[in-house]
Amino acid sequence: MLQYAIPPAFKDELEVINAHDQRSDDEIFESLRCHVPVVGEKNVWAYWDGGLDQLPSWCRRNVIDWVRICGPDWTIRVLDSVPGSPNHALEFAPKGMLPRCFIEGTMTGKHVGQHSSDMITGALLYTYDGVKMDVGCILLRNLDRGLWSVLEDPESPYEVAAPIQFAQYLANHFLA
Numbered sequence: 538m539l540q541y542a543i544p545p546a547f548k549d550e551l552e553v554i555n556a557h558d559q560r561s562d563d564e565i566f567e568s569l570r571c572h573v574p575v576v577g578e579k580n581v582w583a584y585w586d587g588g589l590d591q592l593p594s595w596c597r598r599n600v601i602d603w604v605r606i607c608g609p610d611w612t613i614r615v616l617d618s619v620p621g622s623p624n625h626a627l628e629f630a631p632k633g634m635l636p637r638c639f640i641e642g643t644m645t646g647k648h649v650g651q652h653s654s655d656m657i658t659g660a661l662l663y664t665y666d667g668v669k670m671d672v673g674c675i676l677l678r679n680l681d682r683g684l685w686s687v688l689e690d691p692e693s694p695y696e697v698a699a700p701i702q703f704a705q706y707l708a709n710h711f712l713a
Contacts (some may be wrong), residue, residue: 570589581636586617600672673710
């Protein structure tokens, strides 16, 4: 793991947090290949249509960091549309909640992956709860610190978290 020197002007403002998961990058990445049944609410859902082996290296780094930052309380899954994959989206998302074009794999065009991700998001969050993040999201802190603790608090008025883009509409790269 790389170590960086914090500039003296910022040392008093930063809190060093050790990674929850000390496995190597390769060990973490290999663990993401396994089908993990849903047993609770703390799920991070991501999607890459071509599967883990097709993830760009910078996205691979992001997902590995999610595992390290969130620790064992959260289950990180990268779903796909690879036939026979243990993490095929249809292994998790109920078919009755998805459009036929996704189920049958008949979508075409250069944005099939992005549209597929959008199609499964609602079904996954409604059915299992959790957080949906695009693999390009850089996670800076544990989801329990602030976000999830507010959403699970019965006294909190908040039930959903999403970024607002251009002060006009919800962005869909992160939803909880």
